[in-house]
Amino acid sequence: MDLEIKNIDNKYHSLLELTQSVESVINKTYTKSYWVKAEIAKLNFYPKSGHCYPDLVEKQNGKVVAQMRAIIWAGSxxxxxxxxxxxxxxxxxxGMTVLLRCSVKFSPIYGLSLQIHDIEPSFTLGELAKEKQKSIARLKDEGKFYKNKQLLPPLLIQRLAIISVETSKGYQDFIKVIDNNEWGYKFFHMLFPALLQGDGAVKSITSQLTSINKIIHHFDAVLIIRGGGGDIGLSIFDxxxxxxxxADFPIPVITGIGHSTNFTVSEQVSFVNKITPTEVGYYLIHKFHKLSVRIQDVENILLEKSNGILSHNREILKQLSTKLKATTERLVYQNNLILKDINYKFINAIQKSINKQNHLLNNILLLITNQTNKLFIENNHTVMTLTEKIRLLHPENILKRGYSITVYEGKVVKDAKFLNDGDILETTFTKGKTISIVNK
Amino acid sequence: MNKIKYTDAIIELEELVAEMEKNEIDVDELTKKVKRASELIKICKEKLHFTEEEVTKILKEINT
Incomplete structure (x- = not known):
């Protein structure tokens, strides 16, 4: 339609005239409301007034090909x-793709915009579902979908990096469960605070995962836990x-983000998924407990086995000792017999030897005795003969036979020539003596 | 605390148990093995009830 030219020179229009003209064209052309599919680039919700001023876009291959401001009044x-x-x-x-019922508005001051009256949630639901399927398909294509699940975790999942909200009930519940477990198992946990729902959650969580990855050697697992928020706002996990x-994280990621149906993609790819943070806590404690029980078993087995080995060896020793004793006794007995025999023979031999010597001695003795006797007898005879001879030669016996002995000055006179006249002689007879004087 | 990792400790323990169960250990070795096993059991039990990580140290590492 043509713009009616009102000024003198017929050469230009005022801005208001132009914008009012645009307004009237738009109002005449876009008389109804329309269902429009668009992505909310930014919602721009003002909590004070309750109004929203969303930026709507359409993208093709990631590039914005259409853009428009919109308004949703607080009531709507x-x-x-x-x-x-x-x-x-x-x-x-x-970031949500939505189906909106809106009318086109033009204001000379604010320009072109869409006023939104209504939304078709099932459309978004479908879009979210499609988005989720796309994520799953892409992760499977890239070979990442089962990557975290297939990790070989350490036996002891003890050092935990927790991505959560410090003030959330889920986080508090979890800490209570693991810090006050009845067996006194000790966990180390460190909170990496992040937004877990709404705008910015994806970026917040992924940037914390990046931080954790830098110091990964301090941790055995990452926990993403959330609770108390109901089921709202979980699509970010798709x-x-x-x-x-x-999925790609180098150590196990355990999720407990608090719902029980229709698991999100992040939950599907995580190492282990539990419904609530509390259940994650019990899962970890249970793992600890299994280890503890196993160690107890091992301790018992070791005790039993080493006792078994010892008593087996003791039995062998006992048998050996019995055998040894029997053998020794037998040997001692046998040797005793031999010794006794030797002893007997020895004594016999000595006895024989003594007897022989005795006999020899006796013979010698007898010989000596005989010899002595003989000698004695012989000598006796000699003595007797001599005695007789001596007896016969005794002067008395000579005198008896008529002989006499003449002594001069105490000497026997054997030669008369040595005598002189007047010598006095003493003559002895068998009986009596006489004195005489020499007279030649 | 001992530097041996829990996983390594438990693997060594399980090997000892397997050896014992096969009755392949003689008495000379037994004392040695039982001593080692007791050490490992102690380490494992301690690990369940103790951790030496410190938040402040880790925070320093992040920021360097």
Whole structure:
């Protein structure tokens, strides 16, 4: 339609005239409301007023090919939000593809915009589901889907990097469970705070995973836990980037993000998924306990086995000792017999030898005695003969036979020539003596 | 605390148990093995109830 030219020179229009003209064209052309599919680049919700001023875009191959500002008045937004969350379990937020009923508005001051009246949540649900399937398909294509699950974890999952919100009930519950376990098992845990829902959650979690990866040698596992938030806002865990970071992480990632149906992609690719943080806690304690029980078993087996080996060896020793004793006794007995025999023979030999010597001695003795006797007898005879001779020669016996002995001055006179006249002689006879004087 | 890792300790323990169960150990070795096993059991038990990580040290590492 042509713009009516009103000024004198007929050469130009005022800005207002132009914008009003545009407004009237638009109002006449876009008379109804329309269902439009768009991505919410940014929701721009103002909590104070309750109004939203979303930036809507359409992308092709990642490039923005259309863009438009929009407005949702507080009243509409409240209804739309409720309806949307009831169906999708998500809050209307950045990055979502939505189907909106809107009308085209043009204001001379604010320009072109879309006023949004209504939303079709099931459309987004479908989009989210498609997004999720795409993430899964891509992770499988890239060979990442089972990567974290197939990790060989250490036996002892003791040092935990926890991605959570410090003030959340889920985190508090978890800490309570593992720090106060009844067996006194000791965990080391360190919190890496992150947003776990809504805009920015994906970036927040992946950047914490990157931080943890830098100091990975301090940890046995990463825990992503969340609780108390209901099922709302879980679609971020279907995000390819997040799920990929989890799947590709070099140590086990354990999830406990608090819902029980329709697991998100991140939960599907995680090493282990539990419904709640508390269950994650019990899972870890149970693993500890299994180790503890095994160690107890091992201790018992070792005790039993070493006792077995010892008593077996003791039995062998006992048998050996019995055998040894029997053999020794037998040997001692045998040797005793031999000794006794030798002893007997020895004594016999000595006895024989003594007897022989005795006999010899006796013979010698007899010989000596005989010889002595003979000698004695012989000598006796000689003595007797001599005695007789001596007796016969005794002067008395000579005198008896008539002989006499003449003594001069005490000497026997054997030669008369040595005598002189007047010598006095003493003559002895067998009986009596006489004195005489020589007279020649 | 002992530098041996829990996993290594338990693997060594299980090997000892296997050896024992096969009755392949003679009395001379037995004392040695039982001593080693007791050490390993002690290490494992301690590891379950003790950790030496410190948050402040790790934080320093992140920031360097």
């Amino acid at each position: 937004f409240k209804d739309m939000s409720l309806k949307f969350t009831n169906v999708t379990n998500e809050k209307i937020g950045d 995000n390819y980037n997040l799920a990929s970071s989890v």
